[in-house]
Amino acid sequence: MAAVLFEKASRIYPGSPHPAVDNLDLQIDDGEFLVLVGPSGCGKSTTLRMLAGLEPIDGGSVFIGTTDVTMLPPRERDIAMVFQSYALYPHMTVGENIGFHLKVKRLPKDEIKKRVLQAAEILDLVPYLERKPAKLSGGQRQRVAMGRAIVRQPQVFLMDEPLSNLDAKLRVSTRTQIAALQRRLGVTTVYVTHDQVEAMTMGDRVAVLRDGILQQCATPRDLFTRPLNTFVAGFIGSPSMNMLPCVVDGDLGRFGTLQLPLTPSQRTALTTDKVTIGVRPEALKMASSDDETKGLAVTILTVEELGSDAFLYCTPVDHPQMSVVARAEGLSSARPGSTVMLVPDLAALHVFDTATGDRLAE
Amino acid sequence: MAISLPLSDSIPLSDAPPRGTERGPEPPLGRRIATFLGTRSGKIGVGLLCILWTIPTVGLFVSSFRPANKILTTGWWTVVRHPQFTLANYRDVWSTTGGTSLGQYFFNTVKITVPATFIPIVIAALAAYALSWMDFKGRDWVFVGVVALMVVPIQMAMVPLLSLINQGAHLTISGHTFTLFVIPGVKGSVVSVWIAHTCFALPLAIFLLKNFVQALPRDLIEAARIDGASHLVIFTRVVLPLAVPALASLAIFQFLWVWNDFLVATVFGPSDLKPLTWKLNDLVGTKGTEWQRLTAGAFISMIVPLGVFFSLQRYFVRGLTAGAVKG
Numbered sequence: 001m002a003a004v005l006f007e008k009a010s011r012i013y014p015g016s017p018h019p020a021v022d023n024l025d026l027q028i029d030d031g032e033f034l035v036l037v038g039p040s041g042c043g044k045s046t047t048l049r050m051l052a053g054l055e056p057i058d059g060g061s062v063f064i065g066t067t068d069v070t071m072l073p074p075r076e077r078d079i080a081m082v083f084q085s086y087a088l089y090p091h092m093t094v095g096e097n098i099g100f101h102l103k104v105k106r107l108p109k110d111e112i113k114k115r116v117l118q119a120a121e122i123l124d125l126v127p128y129l130e131r132k133p134a135k136l137s138g139g140q141r142q143r144v145a146m147g148r149a150i151v152r153q154p155q156v157f158l159m160d161e162p163l164s165n166l167d168a169k170l171r172v173s174t175r176t177q178i179a180a181l182q183r184r185l186g187v188t189t190v191y192v193t194h195d196q197v198e199a200m201t202m203g204d205r206v207a208v209l210r211d212g213i214l215q216q217c218a219t220p221r222d223l224f225t226r227p228l229n230t231f232v233a234g235f236i237g238s239p240s241m242n243m244l245p246c247v248v249d250g251d252l253g254r255f256g257t258l259q260l261p262l263t264p265s266q267r268t269a270l271t272t273d274k275v276t277i278g279v280r281p282e283a284l285k286m287a288s289s290d291d292e293t294k295g296l297a298v299t300i301l302t303v304e305e306l307g308s309d310a311f312l313y314c315t316p317v318d319h320p321q322m323s324v325v326a327r328a329e330g331l332s333s334a335r336p337g338s339t340v341m342l343v344p345d346l347a348a349l350h351v352f353d354t355a356t357g358d359r360l361a362e
Numbered sequence: 363m364a365i366s367l368p369l370s371d372s373i374p375l376s377d378a379p380p381r382g383t384e385r386g387p388e389p390p391l392g393r394r395i396a397t398f399l400g401t402r403s404g405k406i407g408v409g410l411l412c413i414l415w416t417i418p419t420v421g422l423f424v425s426s427f428r429p430a431n432k433i434l435t436t437g438w439w440t441v442v443r444h445p446q447f448t449l450a451n452y453r454d455v456w457s458t459t460g461g462t463s464l465g466q467y468f469f470n471t472v473k474i475t476v477p478a479t480f481i482p483i484v485i486a487a488l489a490a491y492a493l494s495w496m497d498f499k500g501r502d503w504v505f506v507g508v509v510a511l512m513v514v515p516i517q518m519a520m521v522p523l524l525s526l527i528n529q530g531a532h533l534t535i536s537g538h539t540f541t542l543f544v545i546p547g548v549k550g551s552v553v554s555v556w557i558a559h560t561c562f563a564l565p566l567a568i569f570l571l572k573n574f575v576q577a578l579p580r581d582l583i584e585a586a587r588i589d590g591a592s593h594l595v596i597f598t599r600v601v602l603p604l605a606v607p608a609l610a611s612l613a614i615f616q617f618l619w620v621w622n623d624f625l626v627a628t629v630f631g632p633s634d635l636k637p638l639t640w641k642l643n644d645l646v647g648t649k650g651t652e653w654q655r656l657t658a659g660a661f662i663s664m665i666v667p668l669g670v671f672f673s674l675q676r677y678f679v680r681g682l683t684a685g686a687v688k689g
Contacts, residue, residue, distance in 0.1 A: 100586075101590050
């Protein structure tokens, strides 16, 4: 088990003008579960493959523990990887798949057998050890891929969207199993996903990437409550945060009928008179009566009823081209077509400079 | 199928559109043909074609069991009304006393064919792996060069290759001759036939195997690399087992080609190791009237290729499409 360190690590694909990963600085602590998340093409898989040694590193360096692994081939890095496609060897049985690394390392036969059995017991794979991967279900194949990783007791686990081929229900249960397993084994883990729910529920810390650049690396809680820029704010949370483009008027940001207060430090940090104020759907409440003056007048377009709560998809009366999402109580009385007032929770506002997209501290 | 290749289920084809959505106004030719072959008239047509193509072989087979005088005087189809069979022809061509002793030539052919099938496939498999999964400079150019060699006709390369094997390579610059290399102990031995067959087989073999090996999922090779496998281990433990269909179909191709070869073995081979095909030709040449021996001899030479084909035919069809369509 070891810590992982990216130092100004870059990867530029041949023929591409932009780096797939650009000067990445990232420290992953020993035993930590770090999730790399971002939209497709953001460089999260490339980052993982650079750590695995499957992708050459064009600049900077990568350390595992105290070893500089920048130039080392994958087999000298003592890492294990779970692939999105599982990449099980189709001609080997489950047992042979799990034990392949040990066999390559020429461990004694009974030692291999013992460790494969241990791994299989952890993952409930004992009855399937003699089967070929083709005869397994998707969930079982996924567990074999996990088994191939844990049997090695490596320095670092690498997981590249290991759940994306499972159906929704299995994905949720496997998610918790993997997180629990990682905690039990205490192995440093780097986990790539495009699913922000996976990122938020599994990671000790989450690193958000965009266009090869690290946007923010923080605990799920910090990421949610203090996103550093509009991208992170919009990416984390479902439905996405409402981004209201406001015009600065003295100490206020104005958006339609809505007036939101700015702190003096936010006011001075602004570079232009445009400010983007983010409000999460759960921080927008329907006003109990229409005489509320500070609210935002909206027309409800659709109501997404989930039972426990409901999401109102609305359009502001003064900005009909925009859309705003608000959360209401479950089994809501709101009806499409009606006009209501939405009142934001002033303690849960996120203020961003429209010009730079950066968060303005209170 | 000894190894069912579940490659297609282990790869998520999420990017590919679901099958059938891109179907144009008219299904592609291949599917139309397949549909036609499934109909009654299609089946009858195929059946007729099969019978038509088999008739000469049946004639050969029947004739090989007929007495010599009958072969020369009546057609083989007359056996339907006047059946008269004998094993004398086979006894005659196989026996070593006074006969033509085809047996010796049969084993000559085996001696030529087995290594001349095995060697190029081993080399081609190694080359296919290197050209697909090892990074080195000029890799694509090597492959282009190999493919380009496929257009060189065997008849054109034959004499240069013969002189290369027999005399080695020499370079003469302004009157001085330098010997680049000689291949010792090969001249006039069976090894030179193996080398010749290997040289002529490699371009196509490398091309076919490279296409197949390259189509193996990248994740699989990378998983093996992470599992600590060296190139040699990846090749022997992962790539070779998965390439069995391609290797088998290539083996059939090469085996049939070498078994039926006359030219290469005659030109390169030692005089005491003439193949079966050479002897068959000799039968016609020196005993042009002895049809009964020719029919029996021809059938003996066909037996092994037929056996090879029927035992490996399931790979044959798979292998033909292996490079083009994965799975």
